[in-house]
Amino acid sequence: MADDYDAIVVGAGPAGVSAALTMARAGLKVALLERGEYPGAKNVQGAVLYSRMLHELVPDFWKDPEAAIERPVVEQKTCVTTEDSWLTFGYKSLKFLEGVPNCYTIIRVKFDRWYAAKAEAAGAELFCGVTVRDALKENGRIVGIKTSDGDELKASVVVACDGVNSLLAQKAGFIDELKPSEVALGAKEVIALEPGVIEDRFQLNPGEGATMELFGSITLGMLGYAFLYTNKETLSLGVGCKLSDYQRKGLRPADHLELIKKHPYVKKLISGGRTLEYSSHLIPEGGYRSMPPLAADGFLVAGDAAQMSNPAYREGSNLAMTAGRLAGETVVAAKKQGDFSKAALSSYVAALRSSYVLSDMEDVQDLERHVESSPDFLEFYPRLACELAHLRFSADGQPKRRHLKQALALLRRRGLLRVARELFPLRKVAV
Ligand SMILES: Cc1cc2nc3c(=O)[nH]c(=O)nc-3n(C[C@H](O)[C@H](O)[C@H](O)COP(=O)(O)OP(=O)(O)OC[C@H]3O[C@@H](n4cnc5c(N)ncnc54)[C@H](O)[C@@H]3O)c2cc1C
Structure with missing residues (x-):
């Protein structure tokens, strides 16, 4: 039976839309399947969006009056x-605003709809409310998908962009269900405040944005951080910590967020705000x-589905976009060759390796384990x-020389070598 599509992309998040857009623009017949009622309906992000990776796909997107972006970020703070x-x-x-601005705050529910519309405009067919529940296999290769309604769809390639704990990657036998120690649980509130109040509190000119990550007592000794980002008329306040830490503490992220809101620094910044969601x-x-x-054979995995995330740098959606684009370009080349074998599609891995995606992931791979293996690291420092x-x-x-002695004594108590x-x-995350 002939294939229904050249490519089926599962998931209309940053990875899936980037893949679908790239392939549709090259003239391929693409189906983009999304389980949400619309793209972004179920998606959560801080959210900071790095511009360069989107600019590569939608040039000068920030000049589009319809672009679903909030504020260009001019200040990034750590607390x-x-x-x-x-x-x-x-x-x-202000250099962050020159050329391709470094990053914008976004609200995913708006952004994903806008971005998916770009893929549709390029010719991809978007189907929402469709949950993919299995991969169709023939002679060991993936040839399509099955939906939860029992429908089957065939394609030369399936690109799994279905996010963290990817069902498709599990069904393909690529991963097991993720363990609590392999995921963080992020929780977030959107808090309404007048734009002028946001700008006063964060010392911003009208329209400009700021980000802040908070470490230390605020995470109660758990591995993770809280964040506060400025949108046009709201703040995004959130926290992400290891799921295994939440389980160990018996703490729900919603309750954690309530505690964070009471910290005197955060309390002042959000005061008078109304929680919207x-x-x-x-x-x-x-x-x-x-x-x-x-x-x-016939299968690629991109974005969170492939665990492409770099929390040490607050990056994930950009890795997803780059990986989606590279997956798309790989399929376009495979279509030209008429070869969708693993060998042909492996140029995707080589492209990821030459990009920042795999080298950055490789560089930070030991950091978490290092921090977790140093007792009370997150309290002491x-x-x-x-x-x-x-x-x-x-x-x-x-x-003052006594201050210096006291400071050295604090370090000696832990041991200078140990410090x-x-x-x-941590030098690896210094630049
Ligand atoms: C609290 C929080 C804060 C974050 N902050 C940032 C940040 O500031 N900056 C940053 O760059 N990254 C951030 N991230 C990470 C970022 O959100 C992800 O890395 C990014 O969304 C990955 O994109 P993706 O397309 O791979 O997956 P997703 O965005 O998760 O998209 C997957 C899509 O697949 C759909 N789907 C899932 N299963 C199926 C199925 N079976 N059938 C059909 N459709 C399916 C989903 O509905 C979804 O639309 C944050 C994440 C969280 C949770």
Whole structure:
């Protein structure tokens, strides 16, 4: 029987739409299947969107008055907390707005609809409310999909972009269901505030945006961080920590978020705001080592479905877009050759390897394990940073050389060698 499509893309998130758009533009017959009522209906992200990867697919998208973007980010801050102190450092630059602006805040429910419409305009056929539940196989190769309604659809290639805990990658035998230690659980609230209030509180010019990540006491010793991002008329306040840590603590992310809202620093920034919505979603954390094979006969995997996520840099949607585009380009080349074998489709893996995607994932692969293997790392260092800052900024009548002695004593208590051993691996996320 002839194939229904050249390619079936499962999932209309950043990876799936990027793949579908790339293939449709090259004239391929593409079906884009999305289980949500519309793209973005079920998707959650902080959300910071890195422009360059989208610009490669939709040039100058920020000039489109319809583009579903919130604010261009001019300042990125980090805040290290204890219960009663916090140390903030950030970088603000108008250079972030030059050329291709570095990043925008977005709201996925709006963004995904806008982005999927670009793929449709290029000729991809978008089917919403369709849940794919299995891969169709013939002689060991994947030749299509089965939906939960029992419909079957055939194609030369299936591109799995169905997000974290990908059912399709599981059905293809590429991954097992993810363990709680391989995922983080992210929870987020969207809080309404007047644009002028947002700009005053974050010291922004009208229309500009800022991001902030919070580490330390705020995560209650769990591996993860909280975030606060400025949208046009709302703030996105959220937190993501290892699911296994939440289970160990017996804490629900919604309750964690309530505690975060009470921290004096956060409380002031969100005061007077009205919560419009709450959502939660998993984030892949297994890293480079737990990535599935990325190509098989008639099959490619991209984005969160392939665990492509770099939380140390707050990146995921950009990796998904680049991987989706490269998967699309690989299928276009395979169509020209008339060869959809694993060998032909493996050029996708080579392309990912030459891009930032796999090298970045490789570089951060040991960081989480390193932090988790150092007892109380996540309590000790934020507290140390605040104590050192306290000494630095106190005029308490003591000679400054005594401050220096006290500071060294704090480090000696942990052991200078141990501090060096614990902090040295973090150089990988210094730039
Ligand atoms: C709280 C939180 C904050 C984040 N913040 C950031 C950030 O600031 N910046 C950043 O770059 N990344 C961030 N991320 C990560 C980012 O959201 C993901 O990396 C990105 O969404 C991955 O895109 P994707 O297309 O691979 O998967 P998804 O966006 O998850 O899209 C998958 C799509 O597949 C559909 N689908 C799933 N199963 C099926 C099925 N069986 N049949 C049909 N359709 C299906 C889903 O409905 C969905 O539309 C964050 C994630 C979370 C949870």
